[in-house]
Amino acid sequence: xxxxxxxxxxxxxxxxxxxxxxxxxxxxxxxxxxxxxxxxxxxxxxxxxxxxxxxxxxxxxxxxxxxxxxxxxxxxxxxxxxxxxxxxxxxxxxxxxxxxxxxxxxxxxxxxxxxxxxxxxxxxxxxxxxxxxxxxxxxxxxxxxxxxxxxxxxxxxxx
Numbered sequence: 001x002x003x004x005x006x007x008x009x010x011x012x013x014x015x016x017x018x019x020x021x022x023x024x025x026x027x028x029x030x031x032x033x034x035x036x037x038x039x040x041x042x043x044x045x046x047x048x049x050x051x052x053x054x055x056x057x058x059x060x061x062x063x064x065x066x067x068x069x070x071x072x073x074x075x076x077x078x079x080x081x082x083x084x085x086x087x088x089x090x091x092x093x094x095x096x097x098x099x100x101x102x103x104x105x106x107x108x109x110x111x112x113x114x115x116x117x118x119x120x121x122x123x124x125x126x127x128x129x130x131x132x133x134x135x136x137x138x139x140x141x142x143x144x145x146x147x148x149x150x151x152x153x154x155x156x157x158x159x
Contacts, residue, residue, distance in 0.1 A: 009065065016058050023051050046121035050129045057136035064143045088151035096144030103137035110134055 030044040079087065110130045118126040 012058065012062060012065070016055065016062065019051060019055050019058065023048060023055065026051075043122045050120065053129075054132045057132050061136050061139055061143075064140045064147075067147070085151060085154065089148055092144050092148040092151055096141045096148060099137045099141035099144060103134045103141055106130075106137060107134035 026044050026048060030040045030048075034040045110127050110133065113130055114125070114127040120126040120129050
């Protein structure tokens with residue numbers, strides 16, 4: 001199981017690196033085209049906006065993996081071990097539920113975009129580009145659920 005997780009983590013990291021590199025290269029090409037030829041390439045700016053969405057959500061997924069997401073940890077700093085553990089259980093469970101709700105509603109959104117034939121740019125359908133929303137939030141919900149169980153079993157440092 002740990003080998004599978006390691007490969008998944010490498011895949012996530014590789015996807016983030018490739019996406020960021022592609023964004024830098026595409027932005028550079030667009031800047032050069034605007035400077036040298038007086039106009040940019042029309043499909044690059046909307047593609048970069050989609051790539052920013054993907055990068056942000058994949059980055060959030062990475063943050064939940066390494067427990068480096070935004071958190072208010074006043075109770076963790078002031079409370080004892082029992083309070084820290086209880087806080088970790090409650091906050092992880094709550095975050096998991098919120099991410100699960102977002103995943104559910106965003107998959108409904110993507111489904112509607114597919115059914116109505118929404119287009120993103122250059123006659124491309126919008127739904128494949130929007131798939132990152134339900135997928136990333138579902139994976140975050142799963143990670144928070146696992147973190148809740150780990151905290152309940154006392155297997156995770158909560159400070």
